[in-house]
Structure formats: structure tokens, C-alpha cells
Amino acid sequence: MKTKDFDVHHHPCFNAEAKGQFGRVHLPVAPKCNIKCNYCNRKYDCTNESRPGVTSKVLSPHQALAYMEKVLELEPRISVAGIAGPGDPLANPGATLETLRLIRERFPGLILCLATNGLALPAYVDDLASLSVSHVTVTINAIDPKIGSQIYAWVRDGKVVYRGERGAGLLLERQLEGVTALKEKGIMVKVNTIVVPGINEEHVIQVAEKMASLGVDLFNCIPMYPTRETPFEDIAEPDPVLISRLRDQAARYLPQMRHCTRCRADAVGLLGEDRAKELASCLRACATLPLKGDEDRPYVAVATREGLLVNLHLGEAASFQIWRRTESGGFEPVEERPAPRPGGGLKRWLTLSEILKDCRAVLVAGLGENPRQVLEEAGIKAYEMTGFIEEGLKAVYEGGAPGLFKARRQGCSGGCRGGGGLGCL
Ligand SMILES: C[S@@+](CC[C@H](N)C(=O)[O-])C[C@H]1O[C@@H](n2cnc3c(N)ncnc32)[C@H](O)[C@@H]1O
Ligand code: SF4
Numbered sequence: 001m002k003t004k005d006f007d008v009h010h011h012p013c014f015n016a017e018a019k020g021q022f023g024r025v026h027l028p029v030a031p032k033c034n035i036k037c038n039y040c041n042r043k044y045d046c047t048n049e050s051r052p053g054v055t056s057k058v059l060s061p062h063q064a065l066a067y068m069e070k071v072l073e074l075e076p077r078i079s080v081a082g083i084a085g086p087g088d089p090l091a092n093p094g095a096t097l098e099t100l101r102l103i104r105e106r107f108p109g110l111i112l113c114l115a116t117n118g119l120a121l122p123a124y125v126d127d128l129a130s131l132s133v134s135h136v137t138v139t140i141n142a143i144d145p146k147i148g149s150q151i152y153a154w155v156r157d158g159k160v161v162y163r164g165e166r167g168a169g170l171l172l173e174r175q176l177e178g179v180t181a182l183k184e185k186g187i188m189v190k191v192n193t194i195v196v197p198g199i200n201e202e203h204v205i206q207v208a209e210k211m212a213s214l215g216v217d218l219f220n221c222i223p224m225y226p227t228r229e230t231p232f233e234d235i236a237e238p239d240p241v242l243i244s245r246l247r248d249q250a251a252r253y254l255p256q257m258r259h260c261t262r263c264r265a266d267a268v269g270l271l272g273e274d275r276a277k278e279l280a281s282c283l284r285a286c287a288t289l290p291l292k293g294d295e296d297r298p299y300v301a302v303a304t305r306e307g308l309l310v311n312l313h314l315g316e317a318a319s320f321q322i323w324r325r326t327e328s329g330g331f332e333p334v335e336e337r338p339a340p341r342p343g344g345g346l347k348r349w350l351t352l353s354e355i356l357k358d359c360r361a362v363l364v365a366g367l368g369e370n371p372r373q374v375l376e377e378a379g380i381k382a383y384e385m386t387g388f389i390e391e392g393l394k395a396v397y398e399g400g401a402p403g404l405f406k407a408r409r410q411g412c413s414g415g416c417r418g419g420g421g422l423g424c425l
């Protein structure tokens with residue numbers, strides 16, 4: 001079938017025959033998640049770990065568009081732009097839909113794809129269809145809430161957190177509704193089932209049977225990758241012989257994906273020829289672009305006592321120094337702007353966003369999650385660091401200097417395997 005400007009068969013995950021010819025890029029624009037799987041660790045900022053959920057940077061939609069342009073220059077065989085985390089794309093619906101919209105507009109010939117746990121899927125199927133998203137992967141690990149409750153620590157719907165069978169039951173309900181709605185729209189659906197020894201390994205076949213009854217196109221039995229600092233870290237990875245047997249049994253119901261490489265959330269390239277390491281500096285550079293691409297934001301605001309070091313927390317700065325890049329490539333302070341007075345909660349940070357609206361970033365020694373969110377929603381990236389202002393400015397304007405800024409989630413889990421590991425998911 002040929003739909004619009006792209007050919008749905010050119011997806012290397014859904015069609016094994018396409019995998020040597022066509023590649024995919026994951027755009028890491030979705031950091032938050034609305035459930036907690038007991039095998040998943042979404043710590044990022046690591047270039048070496050090769051497992052699902054890891055990315056070296058999170059991008060805004062406009063940064064992701066700029067990154068996509070660069071990636072296609074380097075690797076024109078990429079036919080798919082997908083969003084697979086590092087959290088759940090539909091737990092970050094604003095960033096996800098905006099990214100898909102920007103990519104669809106600029107690259108009508110690309111296949112758009114999404115991987116989700118399905119909790120928020122029913123609410124967004126119409127949006128996905130209207131953006132011509134043609135391929136969706138839903139991770140469904142159990143069709144029995146008793147089994148699901150051993151895999152999911154919690155499920156958050158709006159502001160309410162559900163645990164145990166109630167949480168797993170709600171998730172399952174939404175997954176079934178979401179998959180049905182996707183198929184009604186003619187979207188290709190792959191179901192990922194993570195095989196967790198001792199928990200769901202024999203149940204996997206029942207999941208496949210149920211998915212077949214909903215018209216799912218492809219089934220992907222994925223061996224759980226034991227990940228440090230998760231409740232399942234001590235469960236051994238399932239044996240390849242077991243996985244092969246489960247795939248053969250599940251094949252009675254659905255076609256099987258047997259070539260999944262368990263990609264990172266910033267995977268890029270052909271499957272099995274991942275170029276995420278090679279493109280890490282490009283990804284980092286794109287993460288330093290203004291958060292909102294269409295605005296002119298020449299300045300960076302700095303919380304400093306004396307004008308040499310970044311040494312004040314956001315909340316304790318009575319004023320911010322405003323710096324810019326000079327034509328010769330150096331940096332100079334242009335003015336000092338008073339900060340809003342303490343107190344006033346959210347209003348204080350909204351006022352600060354207005355004061356700094358021509359700044360692409362603010363350098364501070366520390367800040368809380370609420371002001372960070374308010375500033376970032378206004379397009380001002382907040383970087384936590386201590387040290388020389390000029391070093392921070394260089395990193396903001398030019399990228400590089402990994403490690404200078406304090407990671408939002410601290411480094412990798414210590415289980416780095418120097419990038420060898422398992423390829424991508
Ligand atoms: C990182 S998630 C992102 C998309 C979405 N949040 C989801 O879970 O479907 C991509 C895939 O990686 C899987 N995954 C995460 N951690 C894993 C692990 N330790 N072993 C195997 N698969 C894992 C997820 O279950 C999902 O199928
Ligand atoms: S839904 Fe995806 S990102 Fe969220 S915890 Fe599970 S595997 Fe991780």
C-alpha cells in the first residue's frame with residue numbers, strides 16, 4: 001500500500017526485508033512516564049549504555065527538527081522518524097505531537113512512528129491519525145491484571161496513582177481500547193511483550209492470541225534486559241532458546257519480529273548499524289539550540305555574585321547578568337536585570353520568564369523542579385553548574401563539555417558496557 005508520500009513497507013522494524021536498506025531515528029523528546037515498569041530505568045545522559053530508555057540528551061520539538069535535518073544529511077537511508085522515550089511519548093503529549101507535526105510538515109516522505117505503553121493511547125489516536133502516523137508499537141506484557149501487577153509498580157492516570165491489580169487492570173483496559181482504535185484507523189500495530197522469567201514467560205502466548213483477535217500486525221517478544229537499580233535487576237536475562245520457542249509458539253497467532261535490537265531512545269541508523277555514538281555530539285549540539293526555533297534568543301542569563309563564576313541558586317539571585325556572544329566568538333556581559341522579588345510562588349517564575357524572554361538559557365548553581373518547568377515551557381533552558389561563566393557560555397552556544405552541567409538524572413547506572421552490549425531496542 002502506498003500512503004501519501006511514503007511507503008509503509010519501508011519500516012525496518014515492521015518489515016525485516018527493509019532492514020538492510022532503510023533506517024530509523026528515535027527523537028528523544030519525551031522524558032516523563034506515566035507508569036513504572038519494574039524492569040525499566042530511565043536514567044539518561046549516558047552515551048555508553050546500550051539499552052532501552054537511555055538517551056544522551058532530551059530535545060525540544062524544534063531542536064528535534066534541527067537534529068532530524070542533520071541526521072538525514074549524514075544518513076539519507078533513514079525512512080522512519082520515531083519517538084520512543086526516554087519515557088512515554090503520550091505522557092509528554094505536547095512535545096510529542098508538536099515534534100510529529102514539525103517533522104510531517106518538513107519531511108512529508110518520512111514514516112512517523114511511536115512506541116507507547118498505551119495508558120494514554122485512546123485519548124490521542126485521532127491526533128496520531130491526523131498526522132499520518134502509520135506505525136505504532138504498544139508494549140503489552142500481560143492480559144491478566146494479576147500478572148501485570150507483578151510487572152508494574154504503579155500507574156498514574158491524571159493525578160491519581162493506582163497500584164497492584166487496579167493499576168495493571170486500568171492499563172490493560174486502555175491498551176485494549178487503544179489498539180482497537182488504532183486498527184479502526186488503519187494504523188499498523190506492533191505489540192512488544194517483554195519476557196520476564198518467572199513472571200510472564202508462559203503467559204506471553206496468551207497475549208499473542210488476544211492481540212491477534214484485535215487485528216494486531218506484528219508481535220515482538222523481547223527478552224528483558226536486567227537493568228541496574230530496578231526491582232528486576234537480579235532476574236537473569238531469558239535464555240535465547242526460551243525466546244525462540246516462545247516466538248515459534250506465538251507464531252501460531254501472529255507474524256513475529258525476530259530482528260529487534262532493543263534500541264536506545266536516541267537510536268539512529270540502520271538496525272544493527274547504529275550510529276548513535278557517532279551522532280552524539282550532533283545531538284548534544286542540537287540540545288543547545290534555542291528551545292523554540294522560531295524565536296530570536298541571542299542572550300544567556302547568569303546567576304553570579306561577582307561576574308566571574310556561576311555561584312548563585314536561581315531563587316537567591318537578586319539580579320541576573322545578561323551575556324551575549326560577540327562577533328569574534330568571545331562573550332561579553334551586556335546588562336544586569338533585576339530578578340522578581342521572592343515569594344508569590346508560580347507568579348514569580350512566570351515574571352522571571354518574561355524578564356528573560358530573549359534568553360535561550362539561564363546558568364545557575366541550582367534550582368527546583370517547578371521553576372525549571374516554568375522556564376523551559378517559556379523556551380529558556382535552565383542549566384545547573386558551578387565554575388567559570390565563560391565555560392558555561394561556551395557549552396551553551398557551542399555544545400560539547402559533557403559533564404560540565406549537573407545531570408537532571410545522575411549519570412548512568414554504573415553498568416556501562418562501553419557501548420558494546422546489546423545494540424538497540
Ligand atoms: C523505553 S520504552 C519507550 C516507549 C514506552 N514507554 C513503552 O514502554 O512502550 C521502549 C521499549 O523498551 C522496553 N524496555 C524498557 N526497559 C527494558 C528492559 N530492561 N528490557 C527489555 N525491554 C525494555 C519497553 O517495555 C518498551 O517496549
Ligand atoms: S512505560 Fe516505557 S518508559 Fe515508562 S517505565 Fe515502562 S518501559 Fe520505561
Ligand code: SF4
Nearest residue numbers: 013260261262263425
Ligand atoms: S527497539 Fe526494536 S522495534 Fe524499536 S526501533 Fe529498535 S529494532 Fe525497531
